[in-house]
Amino acid sequence: MASQPSHFRIDWVLVNELAIGPAPRAERHLARLEEEGVKAILSLCSLDEAPPPSGLENKFSCKRLVLPDHRSGRMPELSELIEALSLLEELQQQHGTVFVHCVAAMERSPLVCLGWLVCKQCLSPETALDYLMQVHPGTNPLPGQLALLRILQFEKNNLPQ
Secondary structure, eight states, X not given: OOOOXXXXXXEEEETTTEEEESOOOSHXXXXXXXXXXXXXXXXXXXTTTSOOOTTHXXXXXXXXXXXXXXXXXXXXXXXXXXXXXXXXXXXXXXXXOEEEEOSSSSSHHHXXXXXXXXXXXXXXXXXXXXXXXXXXXXXXXXXXXXXXXXXXXXXXXXXXX
């Protein structure tokens, strides 16, 4: 059976370690994630924003932390970003390959992936952004989110190792 074209895009931030994309909304999206070797999912949007397909939690280890986006009227706080990075680290250590998503993979999930690159790969926020924009063209963090990454860079020694 030939596979159908899918608009569900999975981009690798770090091959076989960290992937990014929009919220999975259909069973075929879950099958695609499985084919890519994803073992865990970190969701950064609410259930109301992107209701997951049935079976998501049976197939993957899942964590959810709702971060604010441009519609919420506030920027994420440093503590929220650090919490997201801690959840990502926990999932990765326990399960391996993690898929990070928000609704459209433009603001919140890129922010967390950028934070991962700053903290774990020791990249500057600017270098991390240049890299992520190459591997995930939908990346579009807000200026306040980029400022948060600069703060994170200075605070990264306080993160759990």
